[in-house]
Amino acid sequence: AEMKQVMKSLDNITWERLNTETVTYPSLSPTDPGQAVVFGDGFPRAEGRAKFTPAAVIAPDEAPDTEYPMIMTTGRQLEHWHTGSMTRRAMVLDSVEPEANCSLHPKTLRALGVEPGGMVRLTTRRGSIDIMARADRAVSEDMVFVPFAYVEASANVLTNPAIDPYGKIPEFKFSAVRVEAVQSIAAE
Template identity: 60%
Template sequence: FVPTELLPPDELPDPDYPMVLSTGRMLEHWHTGAITRRATVLDALEPEAVASLHPREMQRLEVWPGDQITVTTRRGTIEITARSDRDVPEGMVFIPFCFAEAAANLLTNPQLDPFGKIPEFKFCAAKVKAAEKKAAE
């Protein structure tokens, strides 16, 4: 065991962006979904992008499962469907990165780790709110 010095994330939550956005894989669609999204069974299980939030976070934001929300970082905004998930910590929103139509990694921080030289895709400051209702056409 070799202890190491902890390096904090490049971007921390603040009053303007009070939540943490983390992106990652999901069971049904991994990586970019180039193959799995063409698999009928897998796409039927998870057909669209969702943003997972803790139920208490959703209550605080006054959004409900299935509502459209916007997730905004200093790099952009996406609109996405909200999903309740008790496994996501309060104060965090999780978005899988396999859906091009809700390109989560466009929101993430491109800052490189000083040693591994990989982008900080797993942690950036974000804000979440209910999406504006669109007028019926």
């Protein structure tokens, strides 16, 4: 009840309706399936107009350089959220994504001489991890994406703890990184 009072987005959207029909926000009546355009008649402000606040772009704490020439970003995978503390215990989810992995553009993998499924070493100013590499055209050629759900290849060993001056959150989404092929024991 408290949420309903403060979250108008729940108006006319009930569990009963969601169990039997598709309802989207905003729903203007108990029978309205939802509106195609949000705020089509104006924004919930006195003059009905949106308020935009310009934001200055703040450069990241560290930029790529000759020693750490690429950018690492972290995030979630479909199968594992956050640290994986719950999803990695779910046998179905863990069987779909059982191994720590990172994603690199296919051209980047070729330049490194690494086949998809091969191992790479990611090194930042804070540490290194060895992790299986995947080819992903959605990742820029100068980037590597690392999920943070794997304790055995912890992304946070690598991330930058610099704090955003406004949001007061660590800069987990941007770190300068070096990516190298990990030679197998048989090859050494």
